[in-house]
Amino acid sequence: MKPIGVDEARWDSITKGVSSSTTNIGRIKDLTFKKTDLTPFTTFNEVLEHFNKSIAKLKDFTRTDASKMEQAAKNKVQDDAREAGAIQAGGMMK
DSSP: OOOSSSHHHHHHHHHHHHHHHTTOOOOOOOOOSSSSSOHHHEEEEEEHHHHEEEEEEEEHHHHHHHHHHHHHHHHHHHHHHHHHHHHHTTTOOO
């Protein structure tokens, strides 16, 4: 019979890849214009700041989500081990 359950090492590898997937997304620096009063350019740095805040939130979310997925795999491995022990002992978990 083929083994079933979570391959924890593979799962950790995947979640670590997800966690680090946003690492190379960097902050965009403000742009300096010598002189302009054209609206698209006067608000450009506000747009960049909003973008940078969004990237920071994305990075935090990605790390937190990957961490939760790592914990879910650990919980599943522990549950499987308890269940296997109960089955081998001749009883079922309640």
